[in-house]
């Protein structure tokens with residue numbers, strides 16, 4: 390992360406959500422009506438133009454499909470946890486995530502948006518310009534996961550460790566050190582009650598080390614000088630259950646390429662692809 394720059398990956402993902410959300414109701418995989426407003430209009434239209442020409446699929450086949458399915462899958466898990474009586478939601482590396490604003494069921498709860506200060510300043514400005522003010526149910530917590538304590542920052546921001554909590558960690562683990570991933574998971578198991586939950590996506594290390602070649606990973610690598618964000622962390626295919634059980638979780642679910650495609654891509658979308666090498670894990674604190 391660059392110190393004074395909004396995360397470029399957060400902007401890119403919001404653009405993908407915006408493009409998907411423009412599709413008719415029966416066709417889109419996910420829906421975020423605010424994504425378009427969170428990003429610069431020129432940049433949005435530029436990416437949208439090349440996407441319509443098929444450029445995204447040439448550069449990273451199935452990546453748009455994975456990102457849309459990831460948003461949807463995590464939304465479905467969030468709905469499930471709301472029904473199961475979650476009392477707090479912590480969005481780790483929130484970027485331009487709009488769940489706190491698009492799920493009205495979250496209004497009576499407390500939502501903590503935790504992010505790098507560089508990303509958070511402009512997010513808050515955007516939220517104020519879209520809604521006229523910052524919503525009272527959202528608490529903005531700034532942090533550098535690689536060097537600061539999540540425990541300290543969340544506890545001093547009013548996080549209540551006695552409340553059943555859902556932790557959403559979308560599009561972040563791949564940019565962290567293994568120690569930062571471990572300490573975040575340890576925070577979750579040590580500071581939230583039994584029945585709390587986590588959902589996060591991760592990459593297979595074979596993409597990171599180049600064993601499996603992906604255009605978008607190579608592009609991230611060559612753009613590192615500009616974004617300051619590099620993919621470094623992965624969990625091998627099939628290993629996440631063991632990984633999370635060893636860290637105090639149970640009921641581990643792993644949604645990879647096939648699951649996501651079979652679950653969300655039907656009818657007009659049946660021919661769309663979901664990239665191999667990315668997966669979404671969810672688990673419950675035991």
Ligand SMILES: C[S@@+](CC[C@H](N)C(=O)[O-])C[C@H]1O[C@@H](n2cnc3c(N)ncnc32)[C@H](O)[C@@H]1O
Nearest residue numbers: 396398399482483484505508533534535559560
């Ligand atoms: C790919 S974006 C994902 C944003 C959002 N979760 C989403 O899916 O739209 C990565 C996010 O992780 C945050 N991030 C990356 N490295 C971080 C760090 N070391 N400390 C805090 N936040 C970090 C960035 O600020 C950014 O918001």
